[in-house]
Amino acid sequence: MSAQALLSVNDLRVSFDTRLGEVHAVNGVNFEVRQGEILGVVGESGCGKSATLRAIVGLTQTPGRIDSGEVRFQDRDLLAMPPRELRRTRGRDIGFISQSPFGALNPILSIERQFANIIRAHRKESRKQCRAEALQALASVGIAGPERVLDGYAHELSGGMAQRVVIAMAMIHNPLLLLADEPTTALDVTVQRQILDLITGLIKEDNRSMLLVTHDLSVVAQYCTRVMVMYAGKPVEIGSVREVFKNPKHPYTKALLDAVPKADGEIKGLSGSLPDLINYPVGCPYVSRCKFASDVCLERMPAMTQESGTRAVACHHQLVSSEVA
Numbered sequence: 001m002s003a004q005a006l007l008s009v010n011d012l013r014v015s016f017d018t019r020l021g022e023v024h025a026v027n028g029v030n031f032e033v034r035q036g037e038i039l040g041v042v043g044e045s046g047c048g049k050s051a052t053l054r055a056i057v058g059l060t061q062t063p064g065r066i067d068s069g070e071v072r073f074q075d076r077d078l079l080a081m082p083p084r085e086l087r088r089t090r091g092r093d094i095g096f097i098s099q100s101p102f103g104a105l106n107p108i109l110s111i112e113r114q115f116a117n118i119i120r121a122h123r124k125e126s127r128k129q130c131r132a133e134a135l136q137a138l139a140s141v142g143i144a145g146p147e148r149v150l151d152g153y154a155h156e157l158s159g160g161m162a163q164r165v166v167i168a169m170a171m172i173h174n175p176l177l178l179l180a181d182e183p184t185t186a187l188d189v190t191v192q193r194q195i196l197d198l199i200t201g202l203i204k205e206d207n208r209s210m211l212l213v214t215h216d217l218s219v220v221a222q223y224c225t226r227v228m229v230m231y232a233g234k235p236v237e238i239g240s241v242r243e244v245f246k247n248p249k250h251p252y253t254k255a256l257l258d259a260v261p262k263a264d265g266e267i268k269g270l271s272g273s274l275p276d277l278i279n280y281p282v283g284c285p286y287v288s289r290c291k292f293a294s295d296v297c298l299e300r301m302p303a304m305t306q307e308s309g310t311r312a313v314a315c316h317h318q319l320v321s322s323e324v325a
C-alpha cells in the first residue's frame, strides 16, 4: 500500500456459483485509490466492475463468493472486519452508489425513515434534525419538491429521482471515499453532467476520493485523475487519464478508445466478445480478439507490469506509439 493510498485492493477474486458452473467474475484485481483522486473504471459489460465494487463494500450476495483478496482502507482489511463494523464504515467513511437505485432503496420504509436510519446509524440526531438534513441533501441533488419525496416510498419515484435519492443518501455523511457504480445512467445527458459536477465538486472540495464506474469515456476524460481499464475480471491497464487516452499500451484499451463515435460520425465498434468466464482461459483473456496475439499469449497470462511511476499494463506485446497512431 503506497503512502498516498486510501484504499488498496490486492488480488481480489470473486466467483458466482451457477447451474452451468463457477463464473470467475473477478480474477485477481489489484489497484489503489489515492487520497484526493477520482479513479475511473471502464470496460465493457460483464467485465466485473460491479462485482469488484460490491466485494469492496461487503455486498457480495449469494450465489456470489469472495474467493480471496485483501481490501485495505485506512490500513484495515475490510474483508476481515466483523459485519457490524463494516456496516458502520460503509455508511460513514465509504459511500456507495449502486448501479440499480431501486435495489438500494427499501420498498417498505418511507424515504424519510431511510434517511433517518442512515443518519442515526452514525450520529444521535432528533427526527426534526434528520428531516432538515434530508431535505437539504435532496435539494442539493436537484430534487424539486423534496418534502413530497421524503414523505413517499421508493415505488413512487421515477428512475432518475431514485438515483438522485440514492446519491443524496450516499453523500449525507460526506464520506472519505465514494464508490459510484454508473451513478447517473438513469438520468438524461444534461442532468448527468449536472449531477456529476455536483458529486465530484463535493469530493474535490475536501480532498476526498472517488472510484467512478462508467461506460462513458468522455466522463472519465472530464472528471477522473486516473483510469483503470478492466477486461474479463482483471485490470489490463492503469494510468493517468491523459497518458492512457493519448497513448494506450494495451490493445483492449485502444479498441475501447477507437469504439468512441467520432465527430465525423465514424463508429468502429468492438468486435468479438468476452471469453467464457466459467472455463477461464489459461493465457491472455483478450487473445481471441487481439490482432497482436502470438503463441505466448495463448500459453501464459500476462502479468500486470509497472511501466513507470504511474502506468501499469498487462500485455506480452504492449503497443508502442507508432502502432497507436
Ligand SMILES: Nc1ncnc2c1ncn2[C@@H]1O[C@H](COP(=O)(O)OP(=O)(O)OP(=O)(O)O)[C@@H](O)[C@H]1O
Residues within 6 Å of the ligand: 016, 017, 018, 023, 025, 043, 044, 045, 046, 047, 048, 049, 050, 051, 052, 062, 063, 064, 099, 277
Ligand atoms: N448474481 C449473479 N449470478 C451469476 N453471475 C453473476 C451474478 N452477478 C454477476 N454475475 C456475472 O459476473 C460477471 C461480472 O458481472 P458484473 O456485474 O460485475 O459486470 P459489469 O462489468 O458491472 O457489467 P455492466 O457494465 O453490464 O454493469 C458477469 O459475467 C456476470 O454475468
Ligand code: SF4
Residues within 6 Å of the ligand: 250, 251, 252, 284, 285, 286, 287, 288, 290, 291, 292, 293, 294, 297, 302, 314, 315, 316, 317, 318
Ligand atoms: S497479451 Fe497478447 S493477446 Fe493479450 S492483449 Fe497482449 S498481445 Fe493481445
Ligand SMILES: [Mg+2]
Residues within 6 Å of the ligand: 049, 050, 051, 099, 181
Ligand atoms: Mg455493472
